[in-house]
Amino acid sequence: xxKNLLGIRRFSTIKTDRLYIRAPENEDWEKWAAVREGSRQHxxxxxxxxxxxxxxxxxFRDRVRRYAHDARADAGYAFFLxxxxxxxxxxxxxxxxxxRGVAQTGTMGYWTGLPxxxxxxxxxxxxxxxxxxxxEYGLRRIEAACLPENVPSASLLVKAGFSREGYARQYxxxxxxxxxxxxxxxxxxxxxxxxxxx
Numbered sequence: 001x002x003k004n005l006l007g008i009r010r011f012s013t014i015k016t017d018r019l020y021i022r023a024p025e026n027e028d029w030e031k032w033a034a035v036r037e038g039s040r041q042h043x044x045x046x047x048x049x050x051x052x053x054x055x056x057x058x059x060f061r062d063r064v065r066r067y068a069h070d071a072r073a074d075a076g077y078a079f080f081l082x083x084x085x086x087x088x089x090x091x092x093x094x095x096x097x098x099x100r101g102v103a104q105t106g107t108m109g110y111w112t113g114l115p116x117x118x119x120x121x122x123x124x125x126x127x128x129x130x131x132x133x134x135x136e137y138g139l140r141r142i143e144a145a146c147l148p149e150n151v152p153s154a155s156l157l158v159k160a161g162f163s164r165e166g167y168a169r170q171y172x173x174x175x176x177x178x179x180x181x182x183x184x185x186x187x188x189x190x191x192x193x194x195x196x197x198x
Contacts, residue, residue: 016128019121024067024080029060031089039114046150047111049176074098077137081125090116093125095133095142104140118152126160127193134188145171145181157184161192
């Protein structure tokens with residue numbers, strides 16, 4: 001385990017066959033804003049309501065500060081995914097709502113930029129990150145949720161080893177509307193990536 005000058009828990013960059021995964025930095029703003037703007041129509045239906053200043057540098061710096069605050073408080077962690085072949089920022093994974101004590105649980109969220117969807121990048125990142133979250137971050141359960149109509153996301157979670165556990169009515173406010181969600185979870189001792197692709 002490494003800590004930067006702010007005392008934030010950080011680990012060395014995680015590498016997969018095609019990606020490297022690391023904590024967000026202020027210098028990532030241009031890449032982040034570009035892929036988010038180019039993917040806006042793809043992402044908006046699945047995310048909280050975008051604000052007018054969502055893609056500004058100031059808003060991004062505020063976001064990185066929140067990530068740092070959450071990491072210092074052991075309340076959440078953010079990871080950016082970069083393609084190794086060209087250093088393109090292709091998406092992000094967050095683990096928020098970290099509960100310690102008797103829970104040792106966090107909630108995973110993720111997004112992939114439009115040019116990079118359905119190429120196996122998020123599956124590759126999740127299955128590489130899960131063992132780190134369990135072993136190095138000390139979590140024993142990771143939860144995730146998606147809209148019922150988001151079939152690709154539900155399929156990704158099942159393929160990565162998550163089990164569907166329920167259906168929550170008006171679970172999250174997505175694109176300004178309280179919406180139902182499918183609930184998934186994976187435990188520390190569950191097989192990761194145990195489902196073959198159809």
